[in-house]
Amino acid sequence: MVAGGLPHQLVPVLLHELGVPVPPHIFFTWVVMAILITMGILVQKRVSMVPGGLQNFFEVIIGGLEDFVVANIGEEGRKVFTILATLFIFIWFNNLMGLIPGCDASTANVNTNAAMAVVVFLYYNYWGIREHGFGYIKHFMGPILALAPLMFIIEVFSHLARPLSLTLRLFGNIRGEEIVLILLFSMAPIVATIPMYFLFGLAKTIQAFIFFMLTMIYLKGSLEHAH
Amino acid sequence: MFFQKGKQPSGTWGVILNATTIGLQLVTATFIGLATGYFLDKWLGTKPWLTLVMLILGVVAGFKSVYEEVKRIQEYERKDSGQHSGKD
Numbered sequence: 001m002v003a004g005g006l007p008h009q010l011v012p013v014l015l016h017e018l019g020v021p022v023p024p025h026i027f028f029t030w031v032v033m034a035i036l037i038t039m040g041i042l043v044q045k046r047v048s049m050v051p052g053g054l055q056n057f058f059e060v061i062i063g064g065l066e067d068f069v070v071a072n073i074g075e076e077g078r079k080v081f082t083i084l085a086t087l088f089i090f091i092w093f094n095n096l097m098g099l100i101p102g103c104d105a106s107t108a109n110v111n112t113n114a115a116m117a118v119v120v121f122l123y124y125n126y127w128g129i130r131e132h133g134f135g136y137i138k139h140f141m142g143p144i145l146a147l148a149p150l151m152f153i154i155e156v157f158s159h160l161a162r163p164l165s166l167t168l169r170l171f172g173n174i175r176g177e178e179i180v181l182i183l184l185f186s187m188a189p190i191v192a193t194i195p196m197y198f199l200f201g202l203a204k205t206i207q208a209f210i211f212f213m214l215t216m217i218y219l220k221g222s223l224e225h226a227h
Numbered sequence: 228m229f230f231q232k233g234k235q236p237s238g239t240w241g242v243i244l245n246a247t248t249i250g251l252q253l254v255t256a257t258f259i260g261l262a263t264g265y266f267l268d269k270w271l272g273t274k275p276w277l278t279l280v281m282l283i284l285g286v287v288a289g290f291k292s293v294y295e296e297v298k299r300i301q302e303y304e305r306k307d308s309g310q311h312s313g314k315d
Contacts, residue, residue, distance in 0.1 A: 157288035161256035
């Protein structure tokens with residue numbers, strides 16, 4: 001397994017002993033999916049005009065994200081808002097799983113992040129082709145026609161760099177935080193880790209937001225006309 | 228905290244966001260260029276040449292995306308300061 005999680009999880013090891021060989025990051029992805037689906041069903045069952053606890057929470061997050069997306073992309077942003085909000089909430093919950101003792105952030109594994117980055121890459125190119133048809137190639141040509149073949153290679157490189165940098169940024173940050181937590185815990189249990197929990201709780205939210213925001217910028221680039 | 232309308236996240240976290248974006252774009256584009264050149268060389272048997280050319284093009288691509296990123300940040304800052312002083 002490439003860059004697996006840190007060896008401190010209980011449940012995947014137990015599952016492995018029982019003869020269900022699930023890698024830890026897959027297992028914790030499933031846990032987050034189960035949590036999110038359950039929360040979705042709970043909220044959807046009791047939608048009311050005066051929002052209660054859980055509905056309030058989701059309305060604040062989704063309403064805030066929607067305002068942000070529409071303000072940045074424009075009204076067209078509503079077409080791609082669902083995948084953006086899903087990415088943010090999914091990555092956020094995955095990151096926060098790393099703060100629960102005995103659990104692990106599945107985003108601390110290259111494979112999860114690479115999968116999401118490839119999905120983002122294919123998705124924004126899909127929207128570009130869908131919106132502009134064959135004219136999408138103008139996005140890669142640059143302003144001067146004589147330099148177009150050179151610009152094409154350069155643009156392809158910078159587009160291919162996007163999924164790689166998305167993957168590495170999220171992986172590096174979350175993995176680094178996990179390692180710091182483990183090291184601090186081994187040096188001075190509880191006392192040293194509690195202040196770090198507040199810092200990392202914020203940092204993990206920021207990382208989820210960065211992934212979301214970069215996806216939004218890429219989608220904006222493929223939705224608008226070539227300059 | 229993050230979700231002001233039409234703005235980027237501001238303050239320390241906004242700067243961190245922009246800094247990580249710019250740095251990683253530069254590195255990954257260079258790396259993609261190098262890898263493309265290396266494998267094209269292996270495939271076509273033109274040992275050092277394509278690696279060198281593609282590496283340089285990758286560096287150029289990295290600087291180009293840094294340039295675009297800086298332009299985007301400048302545009303946001305212009306918009307922000309325009310809002311404060313009441314003109315566009």
